Amino acid sequence: MSARPHSTIAEFPQSRTSTTCAACAAYDLSLCRTLSEAPLALQYSEYTVPARRILCRQHELLDVVPVICRGWAASIVMLSDGSRQILSFLLPGDAVSTALLFDARPYFMVEAITDVHYRGFKRSDVRTVLARQPDLLDSFCRTWAQATARADQLIVDLGRRTADERIARLLLYLAERLAQRGMTQRGTMEMEFPLRQHHIADATGLTPVHVSKVLSEFRRSGLIKISERSLTILDPERFQRIGHMR
Amino acid sequence: MSARPHSTIAEFPQSRTSTTCAACAAYDLSLCRTLSEAPLALQYSEYTVPARRILCRQHELLDVVPVICRGWAASIVMLSDGSRQILSFLLPGDAVSTALLFDARPYFMVEAITDVHYRGFKRSDVRTVLARQPDLLDSFCRTWAQATARADQLIVDLGRRTADERIARLLLYLAERLAQRGMTQRGTMEMEFPLRQHHIADATGLTPVHVSKVLSEFRRSGLIKISERSLTILDPERFQRIGHMR
DNA sequence: CGGTGTCTTGAATACCATCAAGTCTTGTGG
DNA sequence: CCACAAGACTTGATGGTATTCAAGACACCG
Numbered sequence: 001m002s003a004r005p006h007s008t009i010a011e012f013p014q015s016r017t018s019t020t021c022a023a024c025a026a027y028d029l030s031l032c033r034t035l036s037e038a039p040l041a042l043q044y045s046e047y048t049v050p051a052r053r054i055l056c057r058q059h060e061l062l063d064v065v066p067v068i069c070r071g072w073a074a075s076i077v078m079l080s081d082g083s084r085q086i087l088s089f090l091l092p093g094d095a096v097s098t099a100l101l102f103d104a105r106p107y108f109m110v111e112a113i114t115d116v117h118y119r120g121f122k123r124s125d126v127r128t129v130l131a132r133q134p135d136l137l138d139s140f141c142r143t144w145a146q147a148t149a150r151a152d153q154l155i156v157d158l159g160r161r162t163a164d165e166r167i168a169r170l171l172l173y174l175a176e177r178l179a180q181r182g183m184t185q186r187g188t189m190e191m192e193f194p195l196r197q198h199h200i201a202d203a204t205g206l207t208p209v210h211v212s213k214v215l216s217e218f219r220r221s222g223l224i225k226i227s228e229r230s231l232t233i234l235d236p237e238r239f240q241r242i243g244h245m246r
Numbered sequence: 247m248s249a250r251p252h253s254t255i256a257e258f259p260q261s262r263t264s265t266t267c268a269a270c271a272a273y274d275l276s277l278c279r280t281l282s283e284a285p286l287a288l289q290y291s292e293y294t295v296p297a298r299r300i301l302c303r304q305h306e307l308l309d310v311v312p313v314i315c316r317g318w319a320a321s322i323v324m325l326s327d328g329s330r331q332i333l334s335f336l337l338p339g340d341a342v343s344t345a346l347l348f349d350a351r352p353y354f355m356v357e358a359i360t361d362v363h364y365r366g367f368k369r370s371d372v373r374t375v376l377a378r379q380p381d382l383l384d385s386f387c388r389t390w391a392q393a394t395a396r397a398d399q400l401i402v403d404l405g406r407r408t409a410d411e412r413i414a415r416l417l418l419y420l421a422e423r424l425a426q427r428g429m430t431q432r433g434t435m436e437m438e439f440p441l442r443q444h445h446i447a448d449a450t451g452l453t454p455v456h457v458s459k460v461l462s463e464f465r466r467s468g469l470i471k472i473s474e475r476s477l478t479i480l481d482p483e484r485f486q487r488i489g490h491m492r
Numbered sequence: 493c494g495g496t497g498t499c500t501t502g503a504a505t506a507c508c509a510t511c512a513a514g515t516c517t518t519g520t521g522g
Numbered sequence: 523c524c525a526c527a528a529g530a531c532t533t534g535a536t537g538g539t540a541t542t543c544a545a546g547a548c549a550c551c552g
Binding site: 077163206207209213241 | 538539540541543
Binding site: 042 | 329393
């Protein structure tokens with residue numbers, strides 16, 4: 001696999017302008033609002049990085065907890081032979097990793113998929129706030145528990161499911177998360193979909209070549225429409241059956 | 247795959263005798279001690295179940311948080327076609343799942359591998375104690391963060407590594423955890439090892455047949471000795487290279 | 493306009509699953 | 523104590539799914 005020379009770390013925090021949070025697709029779901037608004041009003045830095053840029057590197061110290069405001073990112077483990085495994089896709093409102101609060105040295109990197117806008121909260125600030133606000137801590141833990149459940153589900157998918165099943169389940173899972181954020185066309189199963197096939201491959205433990213073949217087959221059988229950075233699930237019922245074959 | 251008619255749920259809590267915790271291999275590591283001893287002295291029930299018995303079922307309500315005292319168990323997701331994926335092995339001192347504190351309905355089952363002795367703490371008790379003791383909460387979260395890291399590591403293994411690598415890494419990981427608990431022969435890499443090959447298969451996303459072939463190959467090349475419920479890593483250095491090939 | 497990234501398709505190959513038969517051990521009831 | 527059944531493991535033959543290799547089409551960008 002090829003080196004990616006364009007990947008350089010984000011370096012320059014923007015001035016902390018009051019960004020239009022109304023644009024954040026997950027404003028209501030997210031911890032971000034609670035942390036940044038009164039009465040807590042934690043300080044944070046804001047960053048904007050272009051697609052394909054690295055937000056933070058594997059094994060490098062990180063003293064902020066990043067929260068995505070706009071765009072898609074992914075947390076990725078890179079192996080020494082260049083192969084990659086995506087642990088999770090990060091959508092607006094997602095904190096990069098809940099576990100990051102307790103370990104300053106992530107074992108994965110975070111890479112922007114689209115242009116990404118994000119905030120970095122100081123770890124120590126977040127921890128003191130959580131320690132003082134039991135209800136906040138509780139909702140934080142619930143979010144963490146959800147992430148744990150998703151990770152375990154992914155383990156099952158990678159361990160025991162075929163390529164068709166893995167890909168169908170990934171797409172359905174993303175569709176569900178986008179719907180929660182109001183990021184699908186109202187009523188339909190149509191959504192903006194910035195993932196490249198190599199992202200799908202890295203998330204499902206497959207090769208890009210095989211992903212291409214499976215998606216083509218899905219397209220031919222009228223299950224999905226996928227093109228021009230957009231995805232439509234045409235036959236949700238049949239598509240879900242493929243994801244739940246076992 | 248076959249139905250396992252012998253698996254019935256553990257039903258009868260024993261009388262709450264003061265068990266000899268000195269025998270617990272992970273007494274110092276575990277939350278269990280802190281929870282059960284003064285000054286907290288939480289109430290708990292104690293259970294002993296034979297090998298292959300189910301401690302708790304997938305999707306069934308559970309109002310206690312089990313902590314393993316003796317023996318090996320595994321948390322397992324079962325799919326409708328009978329195939330199984332082991333999420334984690336549970337050793338003495340392990341709580342069944344940290345996430346279980348926030349979701350009473352586990353998406354996995356827990357099965358005893360050897361005879362298992364465990365305690366069940368009431369979820370609500372544990373939560374109130376955690377809420378009141380910041381240092382306890384902190385160490386709880388650190389344990390959770392470790393479990394999260396292990397799950398992510400497993401995702402990488404299943405997504406991007408070959409059978410040889412997966413199996414070698416599993417054995418090394420277990421050896422490391424056993425060593426932490428003083429459950430290896432002092433100085434050597436020899437340990438009691440109750441796993442059947444089908445457990446290894448279910449944990450690595452492989453078939454028992456293939457596990458057998460890989461283990462035989464490891465044995466032939468003098469990497470490990472594995473027989474009679476015991477495992478010795480004969481050539482740790484070479485074995486680790488196999489686990490870290492990429 | 494070349495360069496890079498993305499996607500597609502086909503052919504050859506590798507890895508692991510499946511199927512099957514046989515050995516050995518373990519546990520159980522007669 | 524023996525007979526029998528079930529579980530655990532091994533080994534070889536065969537097959538399928540996904541990888542690797544390769545070539546070409548297409549879009550986008552500086």
